[in-house]
Amino acid sequence: MTSAAATSPLSRQLARFKEIQVGGAQYLDRLSAGDHKAIPLLVQVGKLVDQIYIRQHWSGNEALHAHILHQDPRDINLELGLQLFKGPWGLDEEKFIKSIHKKEDGEAHSIHIPHEPPQHGNYYPDDIKKQEYLDWVAGLDGQAKIDAESYYHVVKRDATGQLYTVPYSVEYKDFLEPASDLMLQASELVSDQSLAKFLKSRAEAFISNDYVQSDVDWLRISKESALDVTCGPYENYTDKMFSIRAAYEFYLHARDFASSAILAKFSSRLQDMEDQLPVDELYKAKGLFPPAIVTVNQLYSGGDVAVPMTAAYNLPNDEAPIKVAGSKLVIIKNVQEGKFQKVLRPIAEQVLEPEQVKKVEFEAFFQHVLMHEVAHSLGPHFLVHDKEKKVRTALEEYHSAMEEAKADIVGLYAVGLLLKDGTLAGGPDAASFYMTYLASAFRSIRFGITEAHGRGQAMQFEYLKEQGGFAYDPATQKFRVVMDKIEDAVRSLTTRILVLQGDGDKSKVKAFVDRYGIISPEVKQALTNLEDLGVPVDVYPRYRILEDGTL
CATH class of the missing domain: 3.30.540.30 (Fructose-1,6-Bisphosphatase; Chain A, domain 1)
Structure with a gap:
């Protein structure tokens, strides 16, 4: 296997993704x-x-795309890189195009590409x-x-x-x-x-x-x-x-009418979930519209x-x-299935203890993504002591990572509520949700902690590990969920994030992000192992609708 160090930045970026086929005639019968x-x-x-x-995306982006797409001969890999990332930076904001030199009207021009977006x-x-x-x-x-x-x-x-x-x-x-x-x-x-x-x-x-x-x-x-x-x-x-x-x-x-009917039952529970959040009433909204x-x-x-x-x-x-x-929650089932099969399952097999790998299920992944999106509607959107000021405005550059962390952990907390009251009876159990969530944490962190979802997940992971909800075995280099501690850890983090958002104290949020939005040595080693084994970070689409005569 060629080492990552010996490959170009573009080759390294493209190797981290697996193609899935999206769309096609099988979805068009209705x-x-x-x-x-x-x-x-x-x-x-x-x-x-x-x-x-x-x-x-970037002031030089149109000129860059035009130059690359009109090259002769065309560089197919470079075109794919621009298609996937929409610009010259990949995951971790790594620049995979150093600079561009071109000629226009007989004169040489260059397109300066910043080190990062x-x-x-x-x-x-x-x-x-x-x-x-x-x-x-x-x-x-x-x-x-x-x-x-x-x-x-x-x-x-x-x-x-x-x-x-x-x-x-x-x-x-x-x-x-x-x-x-x-x-x-x-x-x-x-x-x-x-x-x-x-x-x-x-x-x-x-x-x-x-x-x-x-x-x-x-x-x-x-x-x-x-x-x-x-x-x-x-x-x-x-x-x-x-x-x-x-x-x-x-x-x-x-x-997808069949799946929509199954999932619709969650929308009626929005206010009930808000009412059961583990925070003071000041941080809870009233009169929520079910999404x-x-x-x-x-x-x-x-x-x-x-x-x-x-x-x-x-x-x-x-x-x-x-x-x-x-609001409206749209769940893209065929993309989720692709991510689970091509990415999450292989990650789980490498980072989780073998007995816990068995509990990693698509339905647990699917339903937590649902609850993540529902949870964006939960919690404070305006400051508790200044109802005219938005949380987004108060937290500025920290808002996106905190909001993604909120949606993840509040969604997981809500899953626990729905399991206890029987709403999710007959599906995955609590262990499956927690173990699938742990495996999925590595999937998100691999996007890089400069990206909102990745940093938000890193904060959750480190906090829950500190609280004893996750454990690491140095001998096997495997992680596991500690079932007798994870529920309390999730509750604690849910409270912490909702209060930080509702108070809108940017200095406290910064301190929280700086402390927990990191990649610890054992997580870094796990990520390195995944890279060395060629486990993809995510998937990218091949649009069948453009190829199979549908158009």
Whole structure:
């Protein structure tokens, strides 16, 4: 086997992923003739959304992609790297393209690639400083201040050096206008009228830059629609400086009706789970909307969908439509199955004690992902002592990692509640959930602790190990769940994270992240062993819908 040290950064990155086939004719039997005709139009929308996100990711990204994709002869591995990561940095923010030199009009040009992706993405001027932005916002009021803190505006610098905002509808007009036209065409073809309504209102939002009504329409797509579409600016991870600006993403799914019916029962328990959280009443929300829960099989995706592949999402993130219509949880079953078979099972066989490997089950993995997404709705979203200030705003760059850790551990705590009251009777037992969770911790940490999910998982792992919920045997280099301690450890961490979020004391959150958001020597050795054995970190998609004649 070739050692990792002897391979190029790109080869090393690509070796960490395993291809899975996504979509295909087997998922399309419930679609109408009009749905089939709409699919090619929606795939074109996904490709346009991909171009928007390439621009959002980094200011030099479009030029880099254009250069690589027009090389002759073409470098297929380099193209695959850009497809998977959407830019020149892989896991752990490792740069796999050093620099690019090209000729235009007979003159030599170079594309400088920063050592790591910029914290501000391409939402702010490249030379901006954090304090400069904060000072500028502090001096604004009215609509100018709203736009400066908007999910859907970029920040620019004029010729005099002053900052100003530009709405997404203007900044990405060259992609949003054709995407809007395609969505309007698709809306005339799809069979479900609630889906048609969403496609129309989202097409209008691309032009108006007002996303609230179309988010509400997305939340109200009928559970009877065989085709499912998610399209728009949602996640804030690319804006690592402030976690404000939203990145565009696109998902085209076929509804899995059988699994959706099974999972729908969880949505009615949202307020009950909130009421049972192990924190003071100050940290609990009232009047929660039960999230709509649907299970789907992915057909195509684009935009902010870099690996690791998304297995589920709970949207929207904008509080305005949530107050009107709640949120929606989308579980992508075929992606989850791919991750479990290609990644999680091989990890478990290497890092867990043999007897505990037997308890690692797909259903435990599947249901915890569900509870993770449900748990994003639980706990405080505004500070307990300042109801007008968002947790996101108070925690700034620490918010994403803390929120992912919250969703994981509160989701696991909620699983315990549902096991005890019989809601999950007949499925995996508590041991299966805890042991599958432990194996999955290594899967997440392998994404790197600079990534929100990876760092969030590292914090959980180290805290639970400190509390005695996990144990390590140096002789065998194996980990195990300590069943008589894990439940109390999960409860303790649930309380700790919810209180840190609700209090919004950034200095205390920083101390927590610095203490627990690390990779200990024994975990590092386990990760090294996984790398040496060639166990993949995650999966990447091969879209059958583009290849099997469906289009």
